Amino acid sequence: MLDATDTKQAVLEVNNIEVIYNHVILVLKGVSLTVPKGGITALLGGNGAGKTTTLKAISGLLASERGEVTKGSIHYGGKPTTDMDPADLVKLGVVQVMEGRHCFEHLTVEENLLTGAYTRTDGAAAIAQDLEMVYNYFPRLRERRKSQAGYTSGGEQQMCAIGRALMSRPETILLDEPSMGLAPQLVEQIFEIVKSVNENEGVTFLLAEQNTNVALRFAHHGYILESGRVVMEGPAAELRENPDVKEFYLGMSDEGRKSFRDVRSYRRRKRWLS
Numbered sequence: 001m002l003d004a005t006d007t008k009q010a011v012l013e014v015n016n017i018e019v020i021y022n023h024v025i026l027v028l029k030g031v032s033l034t035v036p037k038g039g040i041t042a043l044l045g046g047n048g049a050g051k052t053t054t055l056k057a058i059s060g061l062l063a064s065e066r067g068e069v070t071k072g073s074i075h076y077g078g079k080p081t082t083d084m085d086p087a088d089l090v091k092l093g094v095v096q097v098m099e100g101r102h103c104f105e106h107l108t109v110e111e112n113l114l115t116g117a118y119t120r121t122d123g124a125a126a127i128a129q130d131l132e133m134v135y136n137y138f139p140r141l142r143e144r145r146k147s148q149a150g151y152t153s154g155g156e157q158q159m160c161a162i163g164r165a166l167m168s169r170p171e172t173i174l175l176d177e178p179s180m181g182l183a184p185q186l187v188e189q190i191f192e193i194v195k196s197v198n199e200n201e202g203v204t205f206l207l208a209e210q211n212t213n214v215a216l217r218f219a220h221h222g223y224i225l226e227s228g229r230v231v232m233e234g235p236a237a238e239l240r241e242n243p244d245v246k247e248f249y250l251g252m253s254d255e256g257r258k259s260f261r262d263v264r265s266y267r268r269r270k271r272w273l274s
């Protein structure tokens with residue numbers, strides 16, 4: 001398993017970035033991350049912490065939201081990417097799976113998957129082979145391949161969105177909140193698949209999650225964001241055992257479950273200190 005001391009090369013480096021929306025709303029206040037090649041890195045934090053903004057800054061999707069990286073730098077495979085558009089990043093091997101699935105509702109599951117191969121130039125046989133690979137990871141999608149995506153379940157749409165990303169043969173997938181709105185058993189299933197894709201295909205994952213528990217069980221390394229800043233980072237196994245993480249993100253502590261009142265006063269204290 002990878003950890004902080006792992007010598008694996010960093011494929012993605014985010015260095016002290018600041019992001020502003022609409023020229024005035026400062027959302028990221030100096031975020032730095034290192035994503036090792038071939039690892040699963042989790043970006044954790046509550047609502048509005050800045051997880052999606054960080055992923056969009058990396059994948060070049062901020063411009064469409066009137067957002068801008070105003071300070072700091074992002075390098076992918078050693079190349080500066082801050083001014084690249086999303087299509088160039090896909091060519092470099094970086095693809096984002098957006099929060100909320102975003103399948104094309106009127107297309108079938110299989111047509112959706114094939115849209116992921118749109119930019120490829122390696123021929124129909126290679127694409128057919130990868131479609132088979134996706135169906136092997138997601139047998140449910142094989143069963144539903146002729147169904148209109150808009151009529152499939154939330155879990156199937158999440159699988160379809162990840163499968164479509166895989167069809168572009170990415171080196172790195174930025175996965176935004178894969179657990180959102182799904183039953184625990186399904187979340188578990190999806191994370192198991194992410195883990196096998198990571199292990200068998202060598203795909204690097206940076207995943208944003210509010211579900212700290214599941215993310216820290218499957219990731220190798222984690223970063224916790226609060227109000228646009230990284231407040232803690234470390235190997236996932238260490239974060240899982242960290243008393244603050246246990247208390248405030250996993251809802252447990254050595255003295256037993258804390259009351260919400262304690263959590264609220266901790267938050268107030270933090271606000272005063274920040």
Ligand SMILES: Nc1ncnc2c1ncn2[C@@H]1O[C@H](COP(=O)(O)OP(=O)(O)OP(=O)(O)O)[C@@H](O)[C@H]1O
Binds near residue numbers: 048049053177
């Ligand atoms: N397009 C936008 N314009 C203005 N403010 C935005 C925009 N998108 C996000 N924000 C603000 O930026 C902050 C961070 O949002 P972001 O979506 O990155 O958080 P998050 O950690 O992904 O949370 P969630 O899990 O709720 O999506 C929030 O306060 C949000 O209101």
